[in-house]
Amino acid sequence: MQAIDFVAPTSVDEAISALAAGSGMARPLSGGTDLIAQLQEGRLALDTVVDLKRIPELMAISINSDGLTLGASVSCHSINNNQAIRDAYPALIDSTHLIGGTQIQGRASLGGNLCNSSPAADSIPNLIAHSVTCHIAGPNGRRTVPVEEFCTAPGRNVLENGEFLVALEFPAPPANFGAAYLRFIPRNEMDIAVVGAGASVVLSDDGGTIQSARVSIGAVAPTPLFVQEAGDALAGQPVSEETLAKAADLARDAARPISDMRGTIPQRKHLSGVLTQRALRIAIDRARGTKTVDELGRLNGHG
Amino acid sequence: MDMAKKIAVTTTLNGEESIFLCEPRQTLLEALRDNLGLIGSKEGCGNGNCGACNVLLDGVLVNSCLVLAPEVEGRDVVTIEGIAQDGELHPLQQKFLEHASLQCGICTPGFIVSAKALLDDNPAPSEHDVRLWLAGNLCRCTGYDKIVRAVLDVAEGDS
Numbered sequence: 001m002q003a004i005d006f007v008a009p010t011s012v013d014e015a016i017s018a019l020a021a022g023s024g025m026a027r028p029l030s031g032g033t034d035l036i037a038q039l040q041e042g043r044l045a046l047d048t049v050v051d052l053k054r055i056p057e058l059m060a061i062s063i064n065s066d067g068l069t070l071g072a073s074v075s076c077h078s079i080n081n082n083q084a085i086r087d088a089y090p091a092l093i094d095s096t097h098l099i100g101g102t103q104i105q106g107r108a109s110l111g112g113n114l115c116n117s118s119p120a121a122d123s124i125p126n127l128i129a130h131s132v133t134c135h136i137a138g139p140n141g142r143r144t145v146p147v148e149e150f151c152t153a154p155g156r157n158v159l160e161n162g163e164f165l166v167a168l169e170f171p172a173p174p175a176n177f178g179a180a181y182l183r184f185i186p187r188n189e190m191d192i193a194v195v196g197a198g199a200s201v202v203l204s205d206d207g208g209t210i211q212s213a214r215v216s217i218g219a220v221a222p223t224p225l226f227v228q229e230a231g232d233a234l235a236g237q238p239v240s241e242e243t244l245a246k247a248a249d250l251a252r253d254a255a256r257p258i259s260d261m262r263g264t265i266p267q268r269k270h271l272s273g274v275l276t277q278r279a280l281r282i283a284i285d286r287a288r289g290t291k292t293v294d295e296l297g298r299l300n301g302h303g
Numbered sequence: 304m305d306m307a308k309k310i311a312v313t314t315t316l317n318g319e320e321s322i323f324l325c326e327p328r329q330t331l332l333e334a335l336r337d338n339l340g341l342i343g344s345k346e347g348c349g350n351g352n353c354g355a356c357n358v359l360l361d362g363v364l365v366n367s368c369l370v371l372a373p374e375v376e377g378r379d380v381v382t383i384e385g386i387a388q389d390g391e392l393h394p395l396q397q398k399f400l401e402h403a404s405l406q407c408g409i410c411t412p413g414f415i416v417s418a419k420a421l422l423d424d425n426p427a428p429s430e431h432d433v434r435l436w437l438a439g440n441l442c443r444c445t446g447y448d449k450i451v452r453a454v455l456d457v458a459e460g461d462s
Contacts, residue, residue: 002328003307003308003326003327003328004307004327004328005308005327006310006327006328006371006373008373008374008376029371029374031369032369032370032371032374033351033366033369036330036368036369036370036371037350037351037369039328040330040349040350040368041350049327049328049371051371051373051374053374075363077363100351100439101354101438101439101440102364102417102420102421102436102437102438102439103351103354103357103364103365103366103417103439104351104366104369104439106360106363106364106365107365107366107369107370188438189435189438190352190438190439
């Protein structure tokens with residue numbers, strides 16, 4: 001087994017230097033729930049682990065009238081226990097409560113879930129629904145990427161050699177905003193999504209009209225999909241089952257899944273529509289202030 | 304195997320300052336068992352699925368097989384060996400005995416550490432809370448029911 005180096009920089013600049021040192025086989029570490037498992041199984045070639053969790057910016061939660069800036073290495077546990085996030089972005093908890101079990105949530109981060117870039121990642125459709133911007137640092141400085149453009153293929157993303165994700169920026173939720181993430185699994189807990197769907201809406205003040213919407217589905221393509229046409233079809237429409245069914249049809253049409261051990265193509269296409277419609281209903285209820293996180297937990301099997 | 308440079312790690316382990324040497328790629332579980340002789344934490348799966356190696360890291364429940372040993376520098380680690388205090392079994396350990404909540408015992412340290420984290424977080428959990436919290440701990444002797452009853456018994460005793 002190859003010996004490796006371990007470094008724990010305390011600033012973004014130090015981390016950039018650490019990732020650039022050596023033979024280009026340094027990898028950043030956040031919660032380690034993907035990286036260490038892959039390392040142990042010999043599926044990952046690296047010579048240096050750069051632990052990002054000693055960098056304050058990577059561990060910071062900053063929430064104010066401009067929105068939420070979430071350090072890329074903040075654990076799901078920290079998010080679940082942050083009342084300000086639960087109040088302002090309740091739909092985010094849909095994902096952070098679903099990723100692994102309690103002890104995985106103690107370590108796993110949304111930044112790590114995004115950078116692992118699994119097509120079935122439980123956070124990514126949710127981040128897309130929330131219009132998140134990814135802040136990236138690297139040897140050529142900083143840049144930002146909309147989250148829907150971050151993943152490029154299974155396990156691949158826009159990060160260049162030496163780059164890493166610093167933070168996720170959530171815009172402040174507009175008035176009458178609601179979002180939700182739902183996934184289908186054949187078990188009650190601890191499984192990988194057969195299909196996942198994230199949705200968000202902004203309603204008119206009377207709650208009767210959808211001003212704008214975003215829909216994203218996961219595990220139905222090589223990357224999580226932003227189904228812009230579904231959101232566009234909802235804009236300006238009255239809140240009705242008929243309207244939502246149209247968006248669900250568009251999500252189903254956008255899905256281009258494979259058949260594998262978790263599900264078949266027809267099942268995944270069908271689920272893409274069903275979950276989109278249900279996630280939109282919950283997003284609308286939340287936008288109207290009628291559904292709490294705990295109520296949604298029951299829908300996701302958390303009773 | 305290449306000769307790895309060893310790292311000295313200082314940590315608070317079960318309430319006492321501890322310094323140990325580890326290789327950079329060793330997991331916390333390996334360091335606990337192989338370097339420190341604390342063999343209460345078990346390796347079930349080695350990839351974060353079974354919970355047999357669970358420990359508290361700064362009070363947060365984690366799989367020690369998914370932590371690199373050097374990561375715990377300056378941190379507080381509690382293992383199953385730190386659950387009993389002053390030679391007295393923790394109430395969870397006592398209730399696991401009374402309810403016969405174990406058969407082969409491999410999963411038990413992880414369940415006890417997880418259950419302690421639950422009760423620290425929520426002293427009066429519902430049965431559903433217990434089952435959900437413990438969903439990441441696997442028992443292949445199918446003792447879940449007695450485990451859940453033992454945890455609820457302690458929770459009720461607390462409230």
